[in-house]
Amino acid sequence: MAIIDESKAIIQPLNPDWHPSDLRGIDMLRLDLINPVISGNKWYKLKYNLQHALGAGYRSVLTFGGAYSNHLIATAAAAKERGLKCIGIVRGTYAENELTPTLKNCIEYGMHLVFVSREDYAKKDDGLWLQEISTQFDEPFIIPEGGANELGRRGAEDIAAMIPASYTHVCVSIGTATTFIGLRNALPASQQLLGFAPMKNGIYLEEEISKKVLREKNDNWQLLDKWHFGGFGKYNEDLVKFMNDFYKINGIPLDMVYTAKMMYGTRSLSFGEPFKINKCEDSGEALASVLCIHTGGLQGNDTIKDKLNY
Numbered sequence: 001m002a003i004i005d006e007s008k009a010i011i012q013p014l015n016p017d018w019h020p021s022d023l024r025g026i027d028m029l030r031l032d033l034i035n036p037v038i039s040g041n042k043w044y045k046l047k048y049n050l051q052h053a054l055g056a057g058y059r060s061v062l063t064f065g066g067a068y069s070n071h072l073i074a075t076a077a078a079a080k081e082r083g084l085k086c087i088g089i090v091r092g093t094y095a096e097n098e099l100t101p102t103l104k105n106c107i108e109y110g111m112h113l114v115f116v117s118r119e120d121y122a123k124k125d126d127g128l129w130l131q132e133i134s135t136q137f138d139e140p141f142i143i144p145e146g147g148a149n150e151l152g153r154r155g156a157e158d159i160a161a162m163i164p165a166s167y168t169h170v171c172v173s174i175g176t177a178t179t180f181i182g183l184r185n186a187l188p189a190s191q192q193l194l195g196f197a198p199m200k201n202g203i204y205l206e207e208e209i210s211k212k213v214l215r216e217k218n219d220n221w222q223l224l225d226k227w228h229f230g231g232f233g234k235y236n237e238d239l240v241k242f243m244n245d246f247y248k249i250n251g252i253p254l255d256m257v258y259t260a261k262m263m264y265g266t267r268s269l270s271f272g273e274p275f276k277i278n279k280c281e282d283s284g285e286a287l288a289s290v291l292c293i294h295t296g297g298l299q300g301n302d303t304i305k306d307k308l309n310y
Ligand SMILES: *Cc1c(COP(=O)(O)O)cnc(C)c1O
Pocket: 040, 041, 042, 070, 071, 146, 173, 174, 175, 176, 177, 178, 179, 180, 255, 258, 259, 295, 296, 297, 298
């Protein structure tokens, strides 16, 4: 397992032919490059969790995820790397009999998988239930699903530190919104933050977000849930074609679950109003300069790899 190298997270301009010419530019922050498995935002959400677990003397960590979860596999690999034992609570008992490539890899990294019913999984934030599993497993440090805690959000602030203030808009895809909240709290209030939800009705996350965003930053952010392509993990031929075209013109692989949908949405927006709000008063020249965050997750393409040209 390659070590995580945060310095590999470069900012790469997209081919100007990919977007309308009246934008200053669209660039991509390549968090996918820091490590092939502990990829993208998942590392940032885990780093302070693992540091805390080690510092507080825990010998193991326990976390939660579905059968295709990027968070689960990133935790398995990062815990191994840090010398911590690791337990993964998997949603759905059926998954035990049909291990996905993600779960097989989790096991390879030494994660102990526990398959629970959807009803039990729903208790994942219930203190009593957590205490119960804790005693079963040598009192591990518990990381919530998706790394969605204060330490996870602090990691997302490290991502914000990589973003120059010259960008007018920052785009990121959303799952638990942990990354989004950390970013909104750490980026200058003047930078517009756009979150792309890859699931149906993702707009429900708005309430949760506004509760956790600092009052002085609770502005200049927007959630978009139009580009879900049928729901979380769903895709169609249009999205696959988009991913292949994007790779051809920009040389950057996107993942089917999150970043492809974000970039599809970003491209749609780039032809409309949202990115043109910063028109220069005198010249009428559009000044929007967009940074899209590649949050990794490329292992999620496993199920469609036959359809991709990368
Ligand atoms: C998990 C994940 C997200 C969502 O991150 P949250 O912090 O849960 O909102 C976005 N992109 C990729 C590639 C992911 O794996």
